[in-house]
Amino acid sequence: xxxxHTLLIGFLVSFGSVxxxxxxxxxxxFTPCTLCWVQRIFLYPQAxxxxxxxxxxxxxxxxxxxxxxxxxxxxxxxHTYIQFGGAxxxxxxxxxxxxxxxxxxxxxxxxxxxMSLSAFVLIALCMVALKRVPPVLH
Numbered sequence: 330x331x332x333x334h335t336l337l338i339g340f341l342v343s344f345g346s347v348x349x350x351x352x353x354x355x356x357x358x359f360t361p362c363t364l365c366w367v368q369r370i371f372l373y374p375q376a377x378x379x380x381x382x383x384x385x386x387x388x389x390x391x392x393x394x395x396x397x398x399x400x401x402x403x404x405x406x407x408h409t410y411i412q413f414g415g416a417x418x419x420x421x422x423x424x425x426x427x428x429x430x431x432x433x434x435x436x437x438x439x440x441x442x443x444m445s446l447s448a449f450v451l452i453a454l455c456m457v458a459l460k461r462v463p464p465v466l467h
Contacts, residue, residue: 335455335462339394340379342455346448347376353441364408368445371401375452388459395456402449408442 350369353359361369375397382390 335459336379336383336388336390339452339455340376340383342448342451343372343375343379346372346445349444359441364404364411365441365445367404368401368408368442368449371397371404372445372448391456391459395453395460398449398453398456402446402453405442405446405449409440409446412440412442 350361350365350372354361375394378390378394381387
């Protein structure tokens, strides 16, 4: 039961994140910065992988998803650090929007990179749970 639900939760979180990022960039008009694009590179494939895994009932995707989530989460954590006043280790390109620009702040701390970080952490936790539950033998 846990195995099936972790894939479903992971799919819903990753697909919802893809839809949200497309909404913010294509409908609201927020131009994604370089770090936003990097986070998308690690998030978008997860929705596809989860969708295929759900369809095929393939529970062996945890390692792939976990790798994508850890790297994407690290980028999101760094992006959050920059947005809350941290000095960037590598400056963003001058040709695109600044990575430190906040389009909105809800509840005093929720920004787009914070939402991205939350999604990556939730997906990673689901994959850790999936790896810890032994497979059911038929």
